[in-house]
Each structure stands twice: as structure tokens, then as C-alpha cells.
Amino acid sequence: MRCGLLFCLCLTGLASAAELLTDFRPSPLRSAHGPVVQVEFATAFLNVEPGSLALHLPGAMLNFRFDEAVWIVGYRTSLLDAQGSEPKENHLCHTFLGDQRVMQTGDQEVRGLYSDHYTPEIRLPDGFGVRAAAREPLHWMPMFNNRASDPVRVRMKVVLSVIRVKQVTKPLTPLYATLRSAQTPHLYFVEPGHDERKAEFELPFNGRIHFLGTHIHPYGSAVELFNVTRNESVWRGGRKLDSKGEMTGFDSYSNGEGYRVKAGERFRVTAAYDNPTSAPIDAMAGLYILYSRLSNGP
Numbered sequence: 001m002r003c004g005l006l007f008c009l010c011l012t013g014l015a016s017a018a019e020l021l022t023d024f025r026p027s028p029l030r031s032a033h034g035p036v037v038q039v040e041f042a043t044a045f046l047n048v049e050p051g052s053l054a055l056h057l058p059g060a061m062l063n064f065r066f067d068e069a070v071w072i073v074g075y076r077t078s079l080l081d082a083q084g085s086e087p088k089e090n091h092l093c094h095t096f097l098g099d100q101r102v103m104q105t106g107d108q109e110v111r112g113l114y115s116d117h118y119t120p121e122i123r124l125p126d127g128f129g130v131r132a133a134a135r136e137p138l139h140w141m142p143m144f145n146n147r148a149s150d151p152v153r154v155r156m157k158v159v160l161s162v163i164r165v166k167q168v169t170k171p172l173t174p175l176y177a178t179l180r181s182a183q184t185p186h187l188y189f190v191e192p193g194h195d196e197r198k199a200e201f202e203l204p205f206n207g208r209i210h211f212l213g214t215h216i217h218p219y220g221s222a223v224e225l226f227n228v229t230r231n232e233s234v235w236r237g238g239r240k241l242d243s244k245g246e247m248t249g250f251d252s253y254s255n256g257e258g259y260r261v262k263a264g265e266r267f268r269v270t271a272a273y274d275n276p277t278s279a280p281i282d283a284m285a286g287l288y289i290l291y292s293r294l295s296n297g298p
């Protein structure tokens with residue numbers, strides 16, 4: 001198996017097929033809507049220089065397609081070091097996968113998923129999926145951080161869980177996504193102590209929100225989505241800590257029934273950081289919203 005190019009599909013053995021993902025394997029995931037299979041790919045080893053934040057690495061992005069129509073129902077990314085272990089440090093800023101490149105401002109609707117260090121895996125509520133047509137061009141973009149003083153060498157492995165359209169046994173509901181940041185530009189710095197950033201926006205669709213996930217950096221403490229029109233909180237998530245008080249993950253919202261949205265309602269995303277250090281820290285605060293559309297309004 002050759003991995004001489006900057007990007008390769010080493011794990012699937014599809015290096016010669018490059019960007020066409022066809023190697024479906026059994027998945028441990030189960031769905032009432034059809035058999036779930038998974039397809040994997042990985043980057044080659046990449047050097048991430050010290051001081052890198054939200055770094056795009058040349059050659060680390062991938063344009064790919066499925067040979068047949070699929071519903072993407074799960075997405076997992078993991079970083080591996082030269083020993084094949086997951087590094088303890090946080091080198092994954094975030095990734096995007098979808099039908100277009102994700103813009104971090106404005107009213108963009110994408111069909112895609114994301115991951116970050118604190119939300120490395122998304123499993124959509126059963127019965128929902130992101131639809132990809134046969135041979136439709138899809139784009140995958142990883143971004144990296146290295147807050148240490150030495151370069152690191154890592155590769156990223158991706159597992160996509162899908163239901164093949166030809167194997168669907170019960171209809172699925174398509175999900176669409178939009179990314180909303182509490183701060184633009186999205187990379188900012190937080191002084192020691194408590195910090196909150198807020199942004200308001202309008203959602204232009206009638207539908208239901210079924211998944212909310214955050215993109216957050218170390219010391220991010222809470223993210224809230226608030227419906228300003230109705231004066232009610234939609235969801236508030238916080239960080240997960242281990243027994244030593246180390247941040248290990250962040251809450252997400254996943255619900256088959258979902259939260260109703262009426263076109264034109266205004267929302268506010270608020271992100272809080274608590275910086276316990278004596279120096280400014282880097283921060284990002286994004287909310288990735290996955291929703292279904294209702295043709296006749298909520």
C-alpha cells in the first residue's frame with residue numbers, strides 16, 4: 001500500500017481509487033432504517049508547527065465522492081501519533097465534511113457534518129441523515145492546532161457511517177446544517193477570567209433542530225442557543241470534566257423530535273470561557289446546527 005502522496009486513503013487500501021469511496025465495511029452502529037456500513041480514510045502524517053492555530057495544511061483537504069447515493073448517519077475523527085496512539089494534547093481544531101466549503105459567517109446551508117477535539121464523533125438521531133447523491137462532489141477539511149513548543153507529527157483517521165440508499169428499509173429525513181459563531185472573526189483571544197461573546201441571527205427556515213454541537217477550545221465553559229423571538233432557551237451545553245478537573249468533552253444536543261423553528265425567528269448564541277491562566281488563551285465558539293425542513297411550517 002503506497003502512502004507517498006500528501007493525502008492517501010491508506011486505511012481502506014483505496015489509494016489507486018483516490019477520491020472515490022466504495023469500500024463499505026460492516027459497522028457496529030444499528031438503525032431501524034437499514035443496515036449501517038462504514039467507510040474509512042486517513043491523511044498521511046502531517047507536521048504541525050508550534051504556535052499553529054486553526055491551521056489548514058497543504059494537501060490535508062480531500063475532495064471525494066461516493067459511487068452511489070448514501071445517507072451519512074455518523075462521523076468520527078481521531079488523531080494518531082507516530083506510535084498509533086491518540087495524542088493527549090489537543091491538536092484537532094475542527095473538521096468539516098459536506099457538499100460545500102463551510103463559511104463561518106452568514107446564512108449558509110450545507111449538507112454536512114463537523115467534528116472537533118471535544119466532539120470527535122457525531123451520531124445523528126436514528127431516522128435522520130445527511131444525503132449525498134451518487135458521485136456528488138464532497139469536501140473534507142481538517143484544521144489543526146499546536147500550542148506546544150515543538151512540532152508534532154500526526155495523521156487523522158476518519159470513519160463515516162452511512163446507510164446505502166439502495167438498502168434503505170424505512171425512509172429517512174434529510175438534515176441540513178448551518179454554522180453560527182459567537183464571535184467573528186472566529187479565532188479570538190480570551191484574557192484571564194470569565195469571558196462571554198454573543199451573536200444574534202435569524203434562521204430562515206421552517207423546521208426542527210435535531211442536533212446541536214459546539215466547536216470550542218480549551219477552557220470553554222458553556223454555550224447556549226436562545227430563541228430571542230420566543231424569549232426561551234433552546235439548549236445550554238457545558239464542558240465535561242474528568243476526576244482531575246481536566247476538560248475531556250463538551251455536551252451536544254441530539255433529539256429525534258427536535259426543536260421547532262419558524263422562519264424569521266431570531267436566535268442568540270452565547271459562548272463563555274473561564275480562563276484560569278495568567279495569560280490570554282486562544283478561543284473559538286461555534287454552534288453547528290442540524291435541522292430538518294418542514295414544507296408547511298412548524
Ligand SMILES: [Cu+2]
Binds near residue numbers: 054094215216217284
Ligand atoms: Cu478551533
